[in-house]
Amino acid sequence: MHPTRPSTTAALVAFMRALSDDGLCSAQGFRDPIAQRLLPLEWAALREVARRGLRRSLPVVRERFALELDAVALRSLALDEPLLAALARGVRQVVILGAGLDTRAHRLEALRAATVFEVDHPSTQAHKRQVTAGLRRCSANLVFVGVDFERDALGQALARAGHRGDEPTVWLWEGVVMYLTLPALRSTLTSVVAASAPDSDLVLHYHEPLERDLEAWAMNQVLSVWREPQVGQRRRETMAALVTEAGLEVVDDSGQADWARRFGAKASAGPIARQSRLLLARQAATLR
Ligand SMILES: C[S@@+](CC[C@H](N)C(=O)[O-])C[C@H]1O[C@@H](n2cnc3c(N)ncnc32)[C@H](O)[C@@H]1O
Numbered sequence: 001m002h003p004t005r006p007s008t009t010a011a012l013v014a015f016m017r018a019l020s021d022d023g024l025c026s027a028q029g030f031r032d033p034i035a036q037r038l039l040p041l042e043w044a045a046l047r048e049v050a051r052r053g054l055r056r057s058l059p060v061v062r063e064r065f066a067l068e069l070d071a072v073a074l075r076s077l078a079l080d081e082p083l084l085a086a087l088a089r090g091v092r093q094v095v096i097l098g099a100g101l102d103t104r105a106h107r108l109e110a111l112r113a114a115t116v117f118e119v120d121h122p123s124t125q126a127h128k129r130q131v132t133a134g135l136r137r138c139s140a141n142l143v144f145v146g147v148d149f150e151r152d153a154l155g156q157a158l159a160r161a162g163h164r165g166d167e168p169t170v171w172l173w174e175g176v177v178m179y180l181t182l183p184a185l186r187s188t189l190t191s192v193v194a195a196s197a198p199d200s201d202l203v204l205h206y207h208e209p210l211e212r213d214l215e216a217w218a219m220n221q222v223l224s225v226w227r228e229p230q231v232g233q234r235r236r237e238t239m240a241a242l243v244t245e246a247g248l249e250v251v252d253d254s255g256q257a258d259w260a261r262r263f264g265a266k267a268s269a270g271p272i273a274r275q276s277r278l279l280l281a282r283q284a285a286t287l288r
Contacts, residue, residue, distance in 0.1 A: 006127040008226040010100030016072040025069035028264035034103035071273035074259040086170035093169040098176030111139035122146035154191035168199040178207040178230040189246035207275035209233040216271040248281035
C-alpha cells in the first residue's frame with residue numbers, strides 16, 4: 001500500500017461494480033447503485049468513457065468485458081449470501097476488514113439493526129469518510145476504524161471502537177489478504193478469533209497463485225506500479241491450514257464456477273476470476 005494515498009485497487013473494484021450496476025455484467029441480480037457515488041474523480045470519468053464505448057461496441061466485445069466484470073460482481077454476490085444468512089439468524093455486528101469502497105452499509109437494508117465496523121488502512125479510509133459523508137446509511141450504525149494490518153493490533157482498535165467480543169460477529173474480508181504478508185495475515189486472523197463470540201462467521205475471499213500465466217503476471221506488474229503487489233496469493237490448502245491453525249473450522253470453500261452456476265452467469269475466464277476463492281469459517285466451538 002502507498003503510505004499516504006488511498007488504495008488504487010479499492011477504486012478499481014468499485015469502478016467494476018459501478019459498471020456492473022450499469023447493466024454491463026452478466027451476473028443475475030447484481031445491483032450496486034452506490035458504487036459510482038464513491039469513485040474518485042478520475043475513475044468516475046473513466047466509467048463514463050467505458051459506458052459510452054461499450055454501448056457502441058460490438059456484442060462480442062461487450063460479452064468479453066461482461067465476463068471480466070462478473071469476476072467482481074459474482075464474488076460480491078457470493079459474499080452477500082453468508083452475510084444475509086448471519087443477519088437473518090440475528091447477528092448484529094458486521095466487521096468489514098479492508099473495506100475500501102465497499103457499499104454494503106449503504107445498500108443492504110438487512111443491516112438496519114446492525115452495527116457495521118469498517119476497518120481499513122487510514123489513507124484509504126480518509127477518502128471513504130469524505131465520499132460517504134452525505135449518503136443515506138442502511139445500517140443502524142457505521143463505525144470507521146483505521147488499522148494497518150501490517151503494523152497495528154486489530155483487536156485493540158476494534159475494542160476501542162465499541163466492538164463487543166462477547167457478541168457474535170460476521171467478518172467480511174474481501175479482496176484484501178492477497179496484499180498481506182504472512183505475519184499480517186496470521187496476526188489479523190488471531191485477532192478475529194479472539195474477538196469472535198460463538199455463532200460468529202468469517203467470510204474470506206482470497207486469490208490462489210496461477211502458475212506460468214501471462215495475464216496474471218501482467219496484472220501483478222500493474223499492481224506493483226500502483227504499490228499494491230499481490231504478495232499474499234495462497235493455495236486453498238494453505239488458506240485452510242492458516243484458518244484452522246487460528247482456531248476456526250472451515251465449512252466451505254467455493255470459486256467462480258460455483259458462483260456463476262448459482263447466480264446465472266457464465267464463468268469468467270479472466271485472471272481475477274480464475275484466482276478468486278471464498279472460504280467460509282466458523283468458531284470451532286459453535287459447531288460442537
Ligand atoms: C482491492 S481493495 C478491496 C476493497 C474492498 N474490500 C472491496 O472488495 O471492494 C484492497 C483493500 O485492502 C486495504 N489494505 C491493503 N493493505 C492493507 C493494510 N496493510 N492494512 C489495512 N488495509 C489494507 C486497502 O486499503 C483496500 O481498501
